[in-house]
Amino acid sequence: MSIIVALALVYFVFNRWNFNALQNGEETAKGLGVNVDTMRMTGMFICSLTAATIVSFIGIINFIGLIAPHSVKRFVGSDYRYLLPASALMGALLLVLSDTVARLIVSPVILPIGAITSFLGAPLFLYLLSKGVGKR
Numbered sequence: 001m002s003i004i005v006a007l008a009l010v011y012f013v014f015n016r017w018n019f020n021a022l023q024n025g026e027e028t029a030k031g032l033g034v035n036v037d038t039m040r041m042t043g044m045f046i047c048s049l050t051a052a053t054i055v056s057f058i059g060i061i062n063f064i065g066l067i068a069p070h071s072v073k074r075f076v077g078s079d080y081r082y083l084l085p086a087s088a089l090m091g092a093l094l095l096v097l098s099d100t101v102a103r104l105i106v107s108p109v110i111l112p113i114g115a116i117t118s119f120l121g122a123p124l125f126l127y128l129l130s131k132g133v134g135k136r
Helices: 002-014 016-023 026-031 036-058 064-076 080-104 113-135
Strands: none
Touching: 002 016, 002 036, 002 080, 016 026, 016 036, 016 080, 026 036, 064 080, 064 113, 080 113
16 A cells, blocks of 8 residues: 555656646646646546555545645645645644544544544535535
8 A cells, every 4th residue: 555655646746846737727737848638647547546545445534635635725825846745744633633533532432533524524515515606
């Protein structure tokens, strides 16, 4: 598992400029020399492979991938050079805090971490959904 995650991390760190260009639009990215179709397909493949590997070893941890980037984006901005490492740190922090809450909330019984993260993530998901609908 760690080999696949490390390779994915290396890929995204080395291509952070291309993803920043892609964030500004397809035409801008093409104008800067980014092969947009290749970047999208390769990025999606690597993300899917990494997510599948992590879920197969660890299990589903609901909403951490949704909460961490959106909460960090307000502080560090949209630049992937800062957003990717900050999101990873925030995800780790949220997971540790969720595990601590799951162990302490009903002391002799350990709640599933997915229940705690779902409790935190569902309102954020609804907020993001309503925010996206309002733009249309």
